[in-house]
Amino acid sequence: MTSVGPTGTTGTAPREAALRCEGITKAFQGVHAVNGAGFAVPRGLVTALIGPNGAGKTTLVNILSGSMTCDRGQELIGSTDVTNWPSHRIARMGLMRTFQLSRELGGLTVLENLLVAARDQAGEALWNIFLRPGLVRRQERDNIERALDLLETYGLYRLRDSRASDLSGGQKKLLEISRAVMASPSILLLDEPMAGVNPALIERIGGYILDLKRNGVTVLMIEHNLNVVEKICDHVIVLAEGRTLAEGRLSDLRQNEQVVRAYLGEVIDAGTVR
Amino acid sequence: MSGTWYYVFTLVFFFFDYFILAMGLNIQYGETGILNFAYIGFVAIGAYMTGVLSLPSSAGTGQYYILGLSLPFPVNLLLGGLSASAFAVLVALIALRRLRTDYLAMVLISLSLVLYDISNNYVPLFNGADGLYNVPEPFAGALHLNTNSFIPVFAGVTGAIALLLWFVMSRVTRSPAGRTFRAIRDDDVVAAALGKDVFRQQLKSMIIGSFYAGIGGGLLIQFSGSFNPTAWLPGETFVVFAVILVGGVGNNIGLIVGSLLVETLLVHLPAFLPAIPGAPGLIEYFDAVVVGALLMAMLWFRPQGIVPERVRKAARMGARERPADGPGGLVGEDVAALAPAGARAGGRAR
Numbered sequence: 001m002t003s004v005g006p007t008g009t010t011g012t013a014p015r016e017a018a019l020r021c022e023g024i025t026k027a028f029q030g031v032h033a034v035n036g037a038g039f040a041v042p043r044g045l046v047t048a049l050i051g052p053n054g055a056g057k058t059t060l061v062n063i064l065s066g067s068m069t070c071d072r073g074q075e076l077i078g079s080t081d082v083t084n085w086p087s088h089r090i091a092r093m094g095l096m097r098t099f100q101l102s103r104e105l106g107g108l109t110v111l112e113n114l115l116v117a118a119r120d121q122a123g124e125a126l127w128n129i130f131l132r133p134g135l136v137r138r139q140e141r142d143n144i145e146r147a148l149d150l151l152e153t154y155g156l157y158r159l160r161d162s163r164a165s166d167l168s169g170g171q172k173k174l175l176e177i178s179r180a181v182m183a184s185p186s187i188l189l190l191d192e193p194m195a196g197v198n199p200a201l202i203e204r205i206g207g208y209i210l211d212l213k214r215n216g217v218t219v220l221m222i223e224h225n226l227n228v229v230e231k232i233c234d235h236v237i238v239l240a241e242g243r244t245l246a247e248g249r250l251s252d253l254r255q256n257e258q259v260v261r262a263y264l265g266e267v268i269d270a271g272t273v274r
Numbered sequence: 275m276s277g278t279w280y281y282v283f284t285l286v287f288f289f290f291d292y293f294i295l296a297m298g299l300n301i302q303y304g305e306t307g308i309l310n311f312a313y314i315g316f317v318a319i320g321a322y323m324t325g326v327l328s329l330p331s332s333a334g335t336g337q338y339y340i341l342g343l344s345l346p347f348p349v350n351l352l353l354g355g356l357s358a359s360a361f362a363v364l365v366a367l368i369a370l371r372r373l374r375t376d377y378l379a380m381v382l383i384s385l386s387l388v389l390y391d392i393s394n395n396y397v398p399l400f401n402g403a404d405g406l407y408n409v410p411e412p413f414a415g416a417l418h419l420n421t422n423s424f425i426p427v428f429a430g431v432t433g434a435i436a437l438l439l440w441f442v443m444s445r446v447t448r449s450p451a452g453r454t455f456r457a458i459r460d461d462d463v464v465a466a467a468l469g470k471d472v473f474r475q476q477l478k479s480m481i482i483g484s485f486y487a488g489i490g491g492g493l494l495i496q497f498s499g500s501f502n503p504t505a506w507l508p509g510e511t512f513v514v515f516a517v518i519l520v521g522g523v524g525n526n527i528g529l530i531v532g533s534l535l536v537e538t539l540l541v542h543l544p545a546f547l548p549a550i551p552g553a554p555g556l557i558e559y560f561d562a563v564v565v566g567a568l569l570m571a572m573l574w575f576r577p578q579g580i581v582p583e584r585v586r587k588a589a590r591m592g593a594r595e596r597p598a599d600g601p602g603g604l605v606g607e608d609v610a611a612l613a614p615a616g617a618r619a620g621g622r623a624r
Contacts, residue, residue, distance in 0.1 A: 145593070
């Protein structure tokens with residue numbers, strides 16, 4: 001088990017952006033949830049998106065993942081403009097997400113939750129089921145093996161035949177992350193992966209995120225636990241009132257008066273936000 | 275053939291026919307979560323289209339209807355099913371793309387009422403309130419069947435078609451396509467976030483389910499030789515819902531149980547029971563009350579149905595057994611080995 005530790009020499013030196021957004025605006029009946037937010041998520045790093053409650057973090061993740069459209073602004077994955085693409089097309093570009101409140105596919109087993117996420121399944125085309133059954137069977141067998149490997153990795157193997165609705169809160173968090181990984185993401189958006197999770201599991205999830213980073217996956221995570229942010233995130237983006245307030249390393253942001261006033265000032269002992 | 279066997283084979287026909295209808299609604303509602311309250315409308319389209327494709331030209335028949343192509347069985351039946359599927363595409367393009375759950379259900383129940391009013395009042399289409407009659411019985415000429423011998427033969431043909439459709443449906447629901455349907459049923463936002471084109475998948479489900487509805491309707495008109503608006507009052511949709519909810523949503527065995535219990539024993543068997551002295555027709559009117567009460571009781575006490583949806587276990591999917599994992603699982607190199615090639619190569623999407 002890899003422990004959560006300092007990110008070492010990895011810094012926020014300019015890198016190619018895996019995901020970039022500019023001037024994203026979203027209003028609900030005149031109230032701006034996101035108001036011109038813009039930033040770049042460096043490829044291959046773990047980036048934290050922090051900010052006070054109501055800053056627009058989850059709305060922004062919903063927009064970036066295609067679950068919601070924006071009123072104005074632009075989103076780029078690599079060099080492809082994916083602004084207001086539907087979420088299934090964005091997912092096929094390699095951007096996967098988890099949800100703030102775990103959303104398991106409750107009627108499916110844990111294993112099936114992962115199998116749904118496998119990409120390019122020949123068996124989803126009806127003609128293949130009848131005309132190319134061998135291909136469907138072979139691919140299904142490979143997907144099952146890969147899903148079971150992931151369930152072992154994430155400590156969920158013995159729950160493979162349980163309905164996902166029967167899992168505990170922490171297990172659902174692990175299921176969501178492993179399901180997203182099953183889809184072979186190049187970019188992973190995690191919406192508060194540590195929320196409501198015990199300290200031991202926080203350590204494990206942190207380890208999984210660092211493993212994903214080592215494998216080249218770009219991670220953008222909303223997180224309120226600044227201890228976690230400090231230990232695993234290379235880059236931090238601060239959002240306040242729907243705008244990007246500042247970016248950089250957390251240690252640098254602690255010196256930023258605006259950031260301290262808007263967010264960090266509320267922090268008790270550099271830990272969890274009040 | 276004695277009267278008893280006539281009744282028995284009639285019940286056998288209705289059992290198989292409603293099993294087909296239940297399979298169609300099950301893939302839409304039980305597997306994909308589409309509340310198709312217009313289902314009986316698709317059954318009617320299948321019945322009417324099969325009828326007008328079987329009948330000769332309407333000139334001189336005393337009826338008014340379109341087409342009249344005298345097509346043989348099962349070509350007419352197949353085209354009847356495809357007509358219902360084609361109509362499903364139209365409905366899906368208009369309603370399914372933008373609407374979800376309760377709003378979609380309201381639009382579909384309205385559609386059912388509109389279809390009913392059109393067929394009932396626009397005579398040149400399907401002969402209005404009189405409906406179609408004198409529809410030729412399949413094989414009757416070739417096999418020299420009379421009315422009595424036609425019933426067991428056609429009940430057997432319907433059974434064979436039901437078995438074939440069951441085989442096809444089982445292959446679909448057990449495939450990755452079926453799993454994707456169930457994912458959309460459980461949470462369409464998550465399914466979309468996993469790369470599933472929800473509308474496209476729902477459209478597939480509507481097309482398949484409506485084809486089954488059309489085939490079921492086509493068999494009805496071929497069996498009885500007639501079909502008119504009293505046969506498909508919009509409330510009939512809820513009898514098919516009762517079949518799948520009582521039997522068990524999301525599994526084909528439950529549909530057999532539901533078809534037998536609700537449609538065969540509660541809806542059609544009472545029609546053959548002797549009338550209660552002084553109250554003729556009371557038994558037939560009473561069956562709707564019994565079905566409604568049974569539906570409410572099931573939703574209250576056993577919402578999963580008599581035969582609940584089965585958990586699809588890994589071993590049954592062909593997975594090899596492995597030693598159970600510890601609390602932490604594997605990390606590090608093991609994860610690296612599992613990582614997708616695209617991710618290892620620098621995170622490009624495949």
